[in-house]
Amino acid sequence: MLLREAFEKDNERKYIMFGGKGGLGKTTFSAATAFWLAQQGHKVLLFSVDPQASLSDIFKQDIFGKGAVKIMENLYAQEIDADSHIRRYQDEIRKKIRDMYGIDQVPEEIEHYIQAASAEPAMEESAIFDAVVDIVVGGDYDFYIYDLVPLGHALYYLSMAKVYDEWINRITKLRQEMREQEVMVARIKREKITEEDQILTELEYIKNRINQSSSILTDRKKTAFYFVVVPEEMIILDTAKAAQLFAKFDVPLAGYVVNRVLPAELAGQNIPPYLQNRLKMQNRYLEEIDKTFGAQVVGRVPELERDVTGLPMIEKLAGIMFGNGKA
């Protein structure tokens, strides 16, 4: 199958993402890909930031907020708990305020702001962003598979990274100017400034992290983004639309994987009425998919006789996706 070739040929590939609308099978594809890569001897981390994440359900093991949990040899999975990151964030902010201003306790007035900030949607965004950056720049794994929330998120990160970057540059510049003045004042007063500027160090650190992670996301050699589609009219239209936007943001689109294809041999058998009609519709939409996405369709995955949960089913799906089983 083409998907397998892509993984064997592009040996610098390190970051894999499956995207698409809800309920199409992104998580199962992510899990099967992670499983297959681990089987090939690569050390793999599969991670998700979705608070509705299903990794725990698919592996039948509670991994939420527990860091990278070993699922089997070479395969690790992680569900990020954004809320706990926010709490840690708040603690860090408190600590920084205490350290910078040399006080024992954060003033009540400021404390209110810190608490109120946790209700800010942006707080969750940046907590997630931060957690993801931690993971991808960590570099402990051969492959990272990112189970995305439905559409959009990758784009959001990319564009946010750009704005963050300029914003940080701006603040850094201001801070440097302030610093120069401080130094000058000190010189006039014949005092010595020896301590390091903590704020500047902090800013530099944030800037580096942002640059590292956004360069990873747009690196065509290292990163591959796959869309999951199913043979249904609305889904095909929505996917085509989303793909156009992704192209605008230089997301390295590696192809489309078609899910839930009813096995053709069912047609000749005694099948219940609910299937007959679906089978008829399906062929038309498969043609539509080939017409719309052409050579970029890298795989068709059949509807299985049961849903994919637990390692045996994940292994079966991996076999089908990567050509060890029937395709």
Add this chain to the structure above:
Amino acid sequence: MNNYIAAHPKLKFLFCGGKGGVGKTVMAGVTALHLAQEGRRTLLASTNPVHSLSGLLDQNVYGQPTPVKGVPNLWAYEIDTKETIERSKKDIKEKIRWFLKFAEISTQADSFVESATMNPAFEESAMFENMVDLMFKNEYDVYVFDTAPTANARRLLGMSKVYSLWVNKMVESRKEAQSLRELLSFTKKKEEDPLMKYLLTFRDRIGHARELLTDPELTAFFFVTLPEALPIAVIKRFIQWFHDFGIPVGGVVVNMVIQKDQVRADSPEFIKNRVAMQDSYMQEIFRDFDNVRAVIPLLDNEVRGVESLKKMAQYAFPAAAELAGARETGTRG
């Protein structure tokens, strides 16, 4: 379903939630049909940016509440979410431009706004705004929404205490800034403060929405699932959240259950295996949820048009005896 509805005569706001692709819209349609047939003026509304009500009813209901042909008392309405999104995009773009200029950042706001509005959270906020508008207008006896804005409801209601803390804080600092300005101004003329007005309206809106949405006499969220692991897990989590935040949960509806009388001895293994899987999940559903309101079969056709909705209503609003029958077959496997 009918028992719950009979036991809650004041019910006014009904929502259908669940994982993508489980049939929330169909369920909303069937429920609205039933309520209208009981004689209540019912609005079936979709705030979803990707609408399927017109498809479901086989009639164009886009842009305004439209009487549904052949069903007295029922109106359907696909809200133009794109317009709401465009409007808030414009609004946000102006705010961001102002901010970027203020911070002397040279980035063009457009691409940032575009990507920010691609964020699923943004769409959901627009949906939520539209939904709240309809609820406040109060022009119908009962409202059925085809999508439960789960994340927003959770954030809004779960965090509304912190939210109002935040808004109060903002109002306070605006007041300070305002009085300082008045003090420094020569004209002594009172200036209108648009930001302050926005904040206060926002706070009142949240408070009112919270009141309506947490009233178990008025509101019920129904969760739709399939007999499969992931959709079940998703609604378990949703129901837990909703319980935690005091949002009334009406119950669980199981959709797309393959009817056993369609499966014969010579049916392919593929079908038999799926039915076996389904049986074990049905057992799990009846074991873990004490509020299953309906079990709906997987039909041979897409549900389309009022007639097929009526057909489905038999399953969604079964007599108590029929549901007990489904429970039996579920547990026997």
